[in-house]
Amino acid sequence: MSFVTPRTLESEQEVRASLVPVIVGAGIFGYTCVRSFHAAYGLRSVVVSGVDVRAVSSSRFCDYRVFEGYSDEARLLDYLCELGRELAASGRLGLLLGNADWHARLIASNAELLGQWYCVPYPSIDVMRRVTDKRSFYDICEELSIPYPRTLTVGCAEGSPDVDADALDYPVVAKPATSSLYDMVSFPGKEKVYEVYDAARLREVVALLRSSDYDGDLIVQDFVPGPDDAMRSLTIFAADGEARAVSGGRVMIQDRDPLFIGNPDCIMIERVDEVVECGRRFCRHVGYDGFANFDVKYDERDGSYRFFEVNARAGRNTFYMTLAGIDYVRPLVESCVLGRDLPYAEAFEPHVYSVLPRAAVRRCDRLAPEDRERVLELFRQGRAAHPYDYAPDSLGHKFWTLVAKVHKVLR
Numbered sequence: 001m002s003f004v005t006p007r008t009l010e011s012e013q014e015v016r017a018s019l020v021p022v023i024v025g026a027g028i029f030g031y032t033c034v035r036s037f038h039a040a041y042g043l044r045s046v047v048v049s050g051v052d053v054r055a056v057s058s059s060r061f062c063d064y065r066v067f068e069g070y071s072d073e074a075r076l077l078d079y080l081c082e083l084g085r086e087l088a089a090s091g092r093l094g095l096l097l098g099n100a101d102w103h104a105r106l107i108a109s110n111a112e113l114l115g116q117w118y119c120v121p122y123p124s125i126d127v128m129r130r131v132t133d134k135r136s137f138y139d140i141c142e143e144l145s146i147p148y149p150r151t152l153t154v155g156c157a158e159g160s161p162d163v164d165a166d167a168l169d170y171p172v173v174a175k176p177a178t179s180s181l182y183d184m185v186s187f188p189g190k191e192k193v194y195e196v197y198d199a200a201r202l203r204e205v206v207a208l209l210r211s212s213d214y215d216g217d218l219i220v221q222d223f224v225p226g227p228d229d230a231m232r233s234l235t236i237f238a239a240d241g242e243a244r245a246v247s248g249g250r251v252m253i254q255d256r257d258p259l260f261i262g263n264p265d266c267i268m269i270e271r272v273d274e275v276v277e278c279g280r281r282f283c284r285h286v287g288y289d290g291f292a293n294f295d296v297k298y299d300e301r302d303g304s305y306r307f308f309e310v311n312a313r314a315g316r317n318t319f320y321m322t323l324a325g326i327d328y329v330r331p332l333v334e335s336c337v338l339g340r341d342l343p344y345a346e347a348f349e350p351h352v353y354s355v356l357p358r359a360a361v362r363r364c365d366r367l368a369p370e371d372r373e374r375v376l377e378l379f380r381q382g383r384a385a386h387p388y389d390y391a392p393d394s395l396g397h398k399f400w401t402l403v404a405k406v407h408k409v410l411r
Contacts, residue, residue: 002124002240002289004115008339009093012041015333020092021045022083022118024076024107025099026053026064028316028355028387033097034062035390036322036329048079055388055404058396071184073106077113084117094118095337097314101180104128104313121336123289128312131286134177134219137309144285146278147304150222153177154206157215163206165199168220172196174205177217179309187212195223224297224306228254228366232305233267234279234294235314235321237331239342241287243280245331247321247347248272252375253356253364264317265408266354266361268375269324271346275305282310291318291332319387320353352384360409 009015021037023030026049037043038061045062050070057064069075080096087094096118098104107114108125122128130136134151141148154163154174174194176182189208196202202220209218224230231251236243253266279294291314296305314328321328325347334340354361358379361372378384388401 002287003119003121003336004111005119005336005339006088006116007093009337011338015337016041016043018091018093019043019333019337020087020094021329022080022087022094022096023047023062023099024080024097024103025049026051026056027099029099029314029318031056031059032316032319032322032387033329034059035387035393036319036327037061038392039390040327040329041333046083048076048083055397055400058394058400060394060397061392073102077106077110080114081117084114088117093337095332096120097332099313099316100183101132101311101313102183104311105132105180108312119336121290121332123286123312127286127288131282131288131292131310132178132180132312134175134309135217137307140282140285141307144278144281146282147299147306149173149224149306149308152220154218154220156206156209156212156218158210160210163202163220165202165206168199168202169222170197170199171223172202172220173223174202174218174220176209176214177219181216182214185213196220224299226298226300227368228252229368229371230298230300231264232270232272232275232296232298233264233317233320234275234296235318235328236279236283236288236292236294237328237335238283238288238290238292239335240289241284243283243344244335244342245321245326245328245345245347246276246280247324247326247328248275249320249324249353252352252367252371253361264353265356266352266375267317267320268371268378269320269348269351269353271348272305276346278305278307282307291315291328293318316387317353319385320351321347323349323351323353323383323385325349350378350383352378353387354379354384355386355405355408357386357405357409358384 023033034045108122111120234248237245249267250270251264255263293311293315295308
C-alpha cells in the first residue's frame, strides 16, 4: 500500500487495544468519526478543535481538546507532533484525519514527519494538489472524457490581467480554484460559491477577491441548470489507484447559507452507473489513495453527469456510506492500519442521510412532490439518520444534538 504509516497492526484485537483515531476539527465530520470508530471497534477518539462544539465535546466517546493555536498551521503541526509522541510513548498508534481541505493539505504535506507516529490515509501531496486544483482537475477530466462544465480561469493575485466579463454567456458560477487556500482567509462578502448573473457582478466578485488575502485563481464556469436534486455525490475509498469501497447518492436538499452553500443537507442513496465508472477511472488514472468525494451534477440539456470537483478527504456526508452498507471507517483501518488488500465493494442500500428533521423535509418547497414522498417513506421505514443520532452516547450529547437541530432549522 502507498499510505504512510509507522507500522501496521496484526489483528482487529490489536486495533482495539492500540489504535487512537485523532480527528482535527469537530462538527458533523468530527462526530461521525467519533461514533463510527466507537461503533466499529470500541475506540475512543481524540478530537482537536479551535472551539468547543458542544454536540461533539459532550460525547462520552472522545477526548476533546480545544487548542488555541488551531488556525495557525505551524502551531497545529507542532501540536500534532507532540500528541503523536505522547501516543507512541504509551505504545499507541494514531490514525490522523482532518475535516477541512486545509487540514488534509497540511497532513499530506507533512506525511513523512507525521508518519513517525500516525497512519496517514491520504494521497501524496503531489496527487492531492493535482486533483484539488480545479484547473488540473478539469484537465484530467478532459484526458479521460469525463464531462465537466466549460471553464475560464481568472487570476486573483495583484497584477493579474483583467477579465473580459462582457465576452461571457450568463449566468455563470465563480469559485476559488484552490479551496484549501480560500478556507484560510476571511473577508466581508465571502461566499463559498458565487452565482453571477451579469458582467457587472463578475467584475465585483473579481475585485472582492483581489482585495482580499486570497491570491489563488478564480474558476468561472458555465452554470449547469437544475434544482438541488440534480446534484450527485460520489464517495470512493481507493488504494494504489483502485477503488475498494464506493457509495453515492442524489442530493435532495442543499444548504442555502452563503458560507455553506452547496453542502448537502439531505442525500438519498442512489447508484448512477456512469458516475461510478467515471470516478473509478479517475482514481485509477492518478493513482489515488484514500477517500475521494466527487461533486457531480446532472445536466438536463444533454443528459450528461458533469464532474465539478473532488475533495481529497472524507467529508461530513461520508457517513452515508455507513448508512448504505459499508461502515466507512473500516476500509481506513483495514487498508491503512492493517495493511490488507481489500476486495471491491459497493454500498447502495436505500437510506437517507439528513441533517434536517422529517418535518423540515416535508415543508421543503424545493423538492418535487414525488421525490419528497420517496424521502419521507424512507424516514417512515426507519431508513433515515442524522449523523449525531447515536443511542449509546451521553445525555449531554443528546441535548446538544437537539440544540444543533433546532439551530439548523431556524438558520
